[in-house]
Amino acid sequence: MIGGRLDDAQAAELAAVLKALADPVRLQLVSIIGAAGEICTCDLPALVGRSQPTVSHHLAQLVKAGLVTREQRGKWAWFRLRPETFAALRAALGGDTPPADARALTHAG
Secondary structure, three states: OOOOOHHHHHHHHHHHHHHHHHHHHHHHHHHHHHHHHEEEHHHHHHHHHHHHHHHHHHHHHHOOOOOEEEEEEEOEEEEEHHHHHHHHHHHOOOOOOOOOOOHHHOOOO
């Protein structure tokens, strides 16, 4: 994904990424993983108040969309954000600069 007008393939790719993010639990997981830098799947159910199978489902969707990476270490999987995907997402949506008032995004209704 690159800034400027999206072609059909780029629009489909962007839509798939946005669809993966269009879930409150997945957004929570992305924010938790981003804040931690890296986190074990064992810690996530308690942090989002969901069962392990539910968290695993959401993480699988985030991995499939290319938003996070998964690394198996023994019994547990560890997750981290893929910064290149988020950079491409920002670029496709018009730039790397956040809005002057980020609160406008959380209070839109």
